[in-house]
Amino acid sequence: MKLKDQFRFIRQNMKKNRMRVSMTILATAMGCAFLIVLASVAFGLHSTIIKENLESPAVTQIEVHGLNDGEGNFGPLNDKNIESIEELNGVKAVTRQRDLSMFTYSIEEYSQSASTVQSHFPSMTEAGIEISEGAYPKNKNEVMVGYHFALSFTDPDAEEIEYNEFGVPLEEYRYSENLVGKTIDMELKTVVDGKETIETVPMTVSGIFEAPAREWSQDYSVYITDEKYNELAAIPGLTGEFGEIEKMDYYQFATVYANTLEDVKPVVADLENEGYAVYSIVSEMAQINMFFNVAKAGLIFIGTIAILIASIGIFNTMTMAVTERAPDIGIMKAIGASPKVIKRIFLLESSYIGLMGAVIGIIAAYIISISVNLGLPFILMQVFPEDQLPEGFTFSSIPLSLILIAVAICLAVTILSGVRPAKRATEIDVLKAMRREL
Template sequence: MLFKDQVDFVRQHLKKNRLRVFTTVLATTMGCAFLIVLASIGFGLQGSMEREILTDQKLTEIEVYGDPQKKIDVDAIRKMENVRAVVEKTNAQLSANVKFEERTNSVPVNMTEFDNEEKVGSKLSEGRLPQNSDEIVVGYHFAENLLSKAELKEQEKLNEESAENDTTSTKQAKKLGYKESLVGKTISVKLQDYDNDKAINKELTFKVVGVSEKPAKDWLIKNTILFSHELKGEFYNIYKASVKDSKNIKAEKDMFYPEIKVHATNLEAVKGVIAKLKDKGLSVYSVTEQLDDINVIFLAFKVGLIFVGTIAVLIASIGIFNTMTMAVTERTREIGVMKAIGASPKLIQRLFLMESAWIGILGTAIAIVISYGISFLSNWLLPIIIDMATDSKQFQEAGIVFSHIPWQLILVASVISIGVALLSGWRPARKATKIDVIQALRQE
């Protein structure tokens, strides 16, 4: 019998029992769709978490921490293989009281090595990186926080109202501050020790040459100034000169806290660089390590979801088994005739397996279409429903994906669904090959 004739033979018998076949296909569809949708939750949440971690993060960046009492040998790290650059930043126990025209602002004192920042490709929203110690880069929201006396009073009023109406307060706050570009402008700075209420009298002037890039998240506020790392000694001398009682002078190591960031040449080199840094007794943090931990957790989570979904497919397989068993019972005489005219047991088995496979393929195809529809609706509706319930817009603005269906999930689900369908039809198909010809022909 030609393959085309086999297909026609299967199609004719399926048409005879449309209702039974329809309910069996429906059960297969529901089981497979449940498997795909359930597993897609794991893929969706994992993708959302990875995007959250990677936002505003550099994949090749490694943060290094050492013993506070010991200085980290930065030069030795720079000479390590696969290290593109090392940026040493410093957080000072000082604040900078800024004055520009009739406006003021207060920000923490942060210093960095601008030449190395350029090597790692630090981005700005405006201007350039400093080339001299009297040039600075201000944060993206620095200008918004340069307030006049009248605006300071209005800001205090808005802060009081913010507890009652966050949305209105935020919209009004955006109207405050300096609206023009600060690039090319000169500002004056007075340093202040965190433990002292009064600012140090010495006034310094700096030229703004750049503005940092916009934060990846709307709720992040960059109200900062980045000074040159070369000013570390000068700032400490200014601080020491302002302290009247020499017994109260903080040591330089207590005044400045280093923050070292190592940048590997590429993503593949990150793990090797991390291993070498750990061999030196340093503590490190890299977003790649966090991603590895998340991947392991979500792998177990997705495997569990697929296992639960597979149970639904197995339940649906009972329907296929019953359908094929009834088909064999109803067509006993027909099987006997086929055997009498020379049909081999393998051919008869193949015909029944083709029927069960057709049910599995059709059910899986419909399930895939339905699953994509459910995934789209859940990603669209769930954030709206949750935000309506919590009276906010956090989930819609966050862009959380609750369901994601990659092609690998479709492949796994299809193999499971069609494979279970074939296994369900195998036993009835084997039963068909063992039917006695004489008894089958005697059956009416």
């Protein structure tokens, strides 16, 4: 019996009980739609987070926190280490920093205390780190300042200063002019033989860094050149907020910039092989992926339960069909239909119900998913007007892989639910069936 004829046969049989078959298809479609919509939430949130991370410039950055000395202790990095890292394949630049200390800076009557950090500006330029305003320092008396530093010069005589939600002084309490090109005074305290001396060193602000990518991160630092660091650290008795300053010939922190996203993984592997303690968003993304994959599997499992419930309906429909058609099956067997053909017809019928249910379920799931993605931001805006959803936020996403998984589960479950009735059909006794005794 040809497959085409088997399908024709199935359609003919299904027409006889249109209402019952339609209800079974509907139940399967609901189960399938439930599975897809449920899992689409995990897929949607996952894609939003991945997209946000991939669009962040930090995605190609690898933070290097220290080097293993071979005994499990991590020490700081020196110039030799930096050079060897720069030679690795896929590395674009290595920026490095060392803290001097906290110092007080002032302009006109405004002042603030800020961390002073030596930075290697040529590698920052090479890494393509963008600045908000101005340019990188060209001489030792120029400095870069952090985005929040530029907003935090306040009047020390002001009685009470008000701050915004990010801890930045409100405009009326702070120095309002643009700092770029302005000279700020760094207050240096030296203590030699118990004698304390304070002098000011003028520095020109050549540029202001961009605000940190993360909303919660703030940058109040002043960044000085290598040359200036060496000059300041060499001043005898120079004392910061935490005591006398000692010149460091190592870096506390370095950031490796990979050429492309694809280079991040191999560079991380190379660094780890050489004993560096590293961190990158890509490593974090692997954990995020793991978490969401577990969540997706869990939600698909829950959704499968809905399809299993629908499969009870299919089992019932198929069992009824076998009982009702027993005399016809008996006649077919009598004139030469083999048990294999009978079994195949019933299995095809249950798969047909499953497939129809899956197709309708997929269409319904897409409609629900699109409606949720369009409607949810609107509803959230009405309920929580002060909160704003991230740009490109996707609550529900239905990738092709989810469709294929849902169709596979739906077909597997519906075929399995048709196996027992199909087997029963093959076991029908020809003589009893023809005597209408079944």
